[in-house]
Amino acid sequence: MTSLLLPFVLALAADAAAPAAPQPAPASPGAAPPAPAVLVVLNANIYTAADAAPRARAMAVGGGVVRAIGEEAAVRPYIGPKTRVVDLGGKTLLPGLIDSHGHMLSLGTRLSDVDLTGTTSYEQVIARVVERAKTTPKGEWILGRGWDQNDWAVMAMPLHGALSRAVPDHPVRLTRIDGHAALVNQRALDLAHITRSTPDPQGGAILKDDKGEPSGVLVDAASGLVNDVIPPITQAEREKRLLLAMQECARLGLTMVHDAGISTQEWLAYKALLGNGTFPIRIYAMAAARDSLADTLLAHNGIKGLKLSLRAIKVIADGALGSRGALLGSPYSDDPHNLGLATFPLERLRELGELAFQKDLQVRVHAIGDSANHGVLDAFDHVFGGRPQPQARWAIEHAQIVRPSDIARFAKLGVVASMQPTHATSDGPWAESRLGPERIRWGYRWRDFLNAGVPLASGSDFPVESPDPLLGLYAAITRRDLDGKLPAGGWFPDQKMTPAEALKSFTATGAWLAFHENEMGTLEPGKQADFVVVDHDVIGGDPEQIPKSKVLWTVVGGQTVYEMVSSAAQAAPDVQPFLAMARSNKCASQRNRLFLIDGKLVFWDWSGGCSDARFGQVLYGGSTDSVLCVFKDSIAGQRKECRVSAYSALFETMLANIDRPDLGLGRSHSVKPIKF
Numbered sequence: 001m002t003s004l005l006l007p008f009v010l011a012l013a014a015d016a017a018a019p020a021a022p023q024p025a026p027a028s029p030g031a032a033p034p035a036p037a038v039l040v041v042l043n044a045n046i047y048t049a050a051d052a053a054p055r056a057r058a059m060a061v062g063g064g065v066v067r068a069i070g071e072e073a074a075v076r077p078y079i080g081p082k083t084r085v086v087d088l089g090g091k092t093l094l095p096g097l098i099d100s101h102g103h104m105l106s107l108g109t110r111l112s113d114v115d116l117t118g119t120t121s122y123e124q125v126i127a128r129v130v131e132r133a134k135t136t137p138k139g140e141w142i143l144g145r146g147w148d149q150n151d152w153a154v155m156a157m158p159l160h161g162a163l164s165r166a167v168p169d170h171p172v173r174l175t176r177i178d179g180h181a182a183l184v185n186q187r188a189l190d191l192a193h194i195t196r197s198t199p200d201p202q203g204g205a206i207l208k209d210d211k212g213e214p215s216g217v218l219v220d221a222a223s224g225l226v227n228d229v230i231p232p233i234t235q236a237e238r239e240k241r242l243l244l245a246m247q248e249c250a251r252l253g254l255t256m257v258h259d260a261g262i263s264t265q266e267w268l269a270y271k272a273l274l275g276n277g278t279f280p281i282r283i284y285a286m287a288a289a290r291d292s293l294a295d296t297l298l299a300h301n302g303i304k305g306l307k308l309s310l311r312a313i314k315v316i317a318d319g320a321l322g323s324r325g326a327l328l329g330s331p332y333s334d335d336p337h338n339l340g341l342a343t344f345p346l347e348r349l350r351e352l353g354e355l356a357f358q359k360d361l362q363v364r365v366h367a368i369g370d371s372a373n374h375g376v377l378d379a380f381d382h383v384f385g386g387r388p389q390p391q392a393r394w395a396i397e398h399a400q401i402v403r404p405s406d407i408a409r410f411a412k413l414g415v416v417a418s419m420q421p422t423h424a425t426s427d428g429p430w431a432e433s434r435l436g437p438e439r440i441r442w443g444y445r446w447r448d449f450l451n452a453g454v455p456l457a458s459g460s461d462f463p464v465e466s467p468d469p470l471l472g473l474y475a476a477i478t479r480r481d482l483d484g485k486l487p488a489g490g491w492f493p494d495q496k497m498t499p500a501e502a503l504k505s506f507t508a509t510g511a512w513l514a515f516h517e518n519e520m521g522t523l524e525p526g527k528q529a530d531f532v533v534v535d536h537d538v539i540g541g542d543p544e545q546i547p548k549s550k551v552l553w554t555v556v557g558g559q560t561v562y563e564m565v566s567s568a569a570q571a572a573p574d575v576q577p578f579l580a581m582a583r584s585n586k587c588a589s590q591r592n593r594l595f596l597i598d599g600k601l602v603f604w605d606w607s608g609g610c611s612d613a614r615f616g617q618v619l620y621g622g623s624t625d626s627v628l629c630v631f632k633d634s635i636a637g638q639r640k641e642c643r644v645s646a647y648s649a650l651f652e653t654m655l656a657n658i659d660r661p662d663l664g665l666g667r668s669h670s671v672k673p674i675k676f
């Protein structure tokens, strides 16, 4: 394993060693003016998440770090002739948001699957798969998710015939919206050797048509027959999906994610992306205990980098509450013979814990049921020798149902509660049926943890929940859901966080949990310039506005990684560094195109692999169908005419009508091609 890890250690050294810029002396009257900043933000409603100075109006950024923050008078001296000055018009600016528990590859996989949510007919589902088939080499799998026959005029479960005729050359698997069924085509049935005589596997069903042939719908465990024949993804595909997920996080205002349980292959993919300079946000990775990466980590030391770190091991101690897999001390209220599942022997957790503790590595254990939480605390207590070890920053992930006496043990041992506010509001409508009226009081107890002095970090467990941290803030502050299934005053409102506590749990505590509290998590001089601008005051304003709020600008280490506002006053970006990058990467082909749209740099990349998060926005090409894919909302009426031959004539028209609010581009624009 040494050979595997060592190159990463060496390659990371440059990143890890990147020093924070020296803290500048504050400007004082009569003193020489400070060196000009790269960026100065004025007229902003700033929440710093720092206890000493929680509010500010202005901030100066240079060298990737915050150089000054406070009142405008204290920041104005940093404005020089080349400083970009942004008047935020009173908009809210927060430290970069941190999700302390997400799954990046799963998110990237969701984003790269054919999205079938919102389809209103089987024909529409097929049309979306046909579009994807045009850009997918024959024989390769096409995966999609999100169909729901209840949204169709004909609500019957689909039969594969129409799909198989429309897409005969690719195996296809389309997962239903609930994840409990999949529609597959004939090619996929053949590869999985599913015929009329294949018996239903335990816990699953192969649905049949009226002639007794497989209908193409596989329920629950039967999907496994097809999943088993889907080849593992390539390393290039893994990198692509991780980058997609990072870009999505940047769009949502997340500047760091704790990736909760990765494999060696994912680690290698992250390393490759970091090496390419395509790494928009920060990743604090946990090695999955069951993967060889955990063994590698235990045999070495952790790796700390500003962009990418690995010094934690993720263990899963039980299942989930919804599927009655969470390990309870007494049976489920709605399943009197079931206690749930222990998925990792506590003895083994103690052994692994001892090794990790000696190596100064962090251990993060998924525990949802009260018995799982109790057992994990026992194991931690054993490893800690009964003494508090807050400096180890070991955490229980989810900490969902916890006995009152165990909350005190979190505090006593210095164990962190890493929780997901949206789990509470998603589970709220049915959790009591699993737990009963007494035990439900043990669930989702943020306030009790905070009152006991337990560090509380927030996340989402995406893609189980949405990765949108604003929804997390909303759930934390209101304990309300978006569907109105929970009481108007909030579900167990005594457990609400204050807005300041919620912000801290999504910023400072997440940074601290990643051993990065000296570099990020709050906005203070000398810390990384990671920040987010939001169109509503999501901390001090009306909480009901939070779910409707939008992230306008995300900055990581002083670099813009997402920007929605395209102000006409904004200076056109310097395209020279982009051109240099494109030429050195051999991306300057005739087919690749570069445009300024409303002053924003947009690169049309036909070949893929020419993206670079440092520069502009990249739209992927590859074929006319991808163009349709990107522009489908605005050019629905032109869909038929848009063939390859007509492509160049239509291109400018399409760009002028591009509808990508996620890129900060509205419906009509000035388009200026740039010579390549």
Ligand SMILES: [Zn+2]
Residues within 6 Å of the ligand: 101, 102, 103, 260, 461
């Ligand atoms: Zn998880």
